[in-house]
Amino acid sequence: MYERKIPLTIDCGLHLTKEVLNGKWKPALLNAISLGIKRPSQIVRLLPGATRRVLHVQLKELEDHGMVEKTIYAQLPPKVEYSLTEIGWSLMPIIDAMNQWGDAHRQFLEAVLSQDPRTTQVSKSVCQVYRHMAEERKKGEMKAVK
Amino acid sequence: MYERKIPLTIDCGLHLTKEVLNGKWKPALLNAISLGIKRPSQIVRLLPGATRRVLHVQLKELEDHGMVEKTIYAQLPPKVEYSLTEIGWSLMPIIDAMNQWGDAHRQFLEAVLSQDPRTTQVSKSVCQVYRHMAEERKKGEMKAVK
């Protein structure tokens, strides 16, 4: 751990919110958990671009900030589940809006972001969350057929 | 300038949006411009926590990403104005939601963020935007009286 040397900026609601969502994977984590993907191993599989380590660290921050709750089951091998707190849930409209805005403007955004001179490569594996949801849907349909 | 060595993550709309808003002052800049604070010098005064340099760099990125348009008046001393593009305006519901969420939970968030062991200091100058708006309101009233 280290100590911040630059003071936290907390002037507007904007900065407060930004601080909570500040982390490459935090919105994705909240989104995943809201969809019922709760166990660390599931989450890791869902976000192949991230390492276990980072996800763990960012989940810890979300937990410390009160957005997420962690349940540790007294089992071996270990079992852990995350869930959103009430205030965590209250963030979902923002997460959803970001998701929708990005998808709605995907074509434009991909163009401008890849024009960006700093950009050399892009990781664009179709979002695993959608794949996951599609699978769940299939399972549901199969059960329904039985 | 430098080149990114880690590929941009573009899986979900979430990541696209995050990329556009990625910068300490970008949401605040969009917010300010949407409120009619358009000239660089005004913006700098509005966000005393940031240096001219950073604001300039982040405005440039917003411009490159198509969220903001820059008008340069052929005058001396120079005059420049920023304004939101159509797609920039379409971000405002998200910015507003972030602003509102943060303000609604300010008490809670200030508490958890200052519990954070990394936090040593907090910069909490009452948001200049509000001060600015209050002044504008006063001016409006004075004119109305005349």
Add this chain to the structure above:
DNA sequence: CGGTATAGTGATAAATTTATCCCTATAGCT
């Protein structure tokens, strides 16, 4: 036993973002 899976952590390097400083140019004011 050797491989799998579970969840977690420490040390350290690399990448990226912000902050600091200093400089250019022009016009108006005193």
Add this chain to the structure above:
DNA sequence: AGCTATAGGGATAAATTTATCACTATACCG
């Protein structure tokens, strides 16, 4: 002439965030 304000930019240091790698521990399966 020296001060203000306008807008901008280069070079570089510092801070912060991510990535990498290596390790602990236990149970189940063949």
